Amino acid sequence: ETETHALYMKKVDGELQELRQRHASATAKILEHKRKLAEMGHRILRIVVKQECTRKV
Amino acid sequence: WDKLLIGNNQKIIELNDAVQKVKNDQQVLDQELEFIATQHKELEESLAPLEKEFVN
């Protein structure tokens, strides 16, 4: 039984390793999404400004 | 020793549950990230014609 435990924990170790990798990749994706959102916000702002100008002319 | 062994047994069952839950949560998180990526793409696609029209 004790040996089974040791074996199982080795497996958990591996699973945790994989989870950490997935976490790192998710963190990178989130950063990229945030960057994209900021960029799109900027683009929308530019459209708003241009549209306002057009309207006044 | 028996007590320790039984205790270990119990803790391993708990550990297994916890790991399973964390794995499921990660799965959900990954799916949400994919959903966000799709949403962003849609937003970008609706931005493009507006930019073409107004920002030149």
Add this chain to the structure above:
Amino acid sequence: WDKLLIGNNQKIIELNDAVQKVKNDQQVLDQELEFIATQHKELEESLAPLEKEFVN
């Protein structure tokens, strides 16, 4: 046997801590996802009137 048993016990404690840490990290990411969703909604809302005008 004794050594393995005690080693297992120690290892279980370590793994529990590690699982807890992964859980906490996931929670942080969940919050980030919520933040992204809110921002996305805001952008969509600011885009809507622009599109309306564009169509007219």
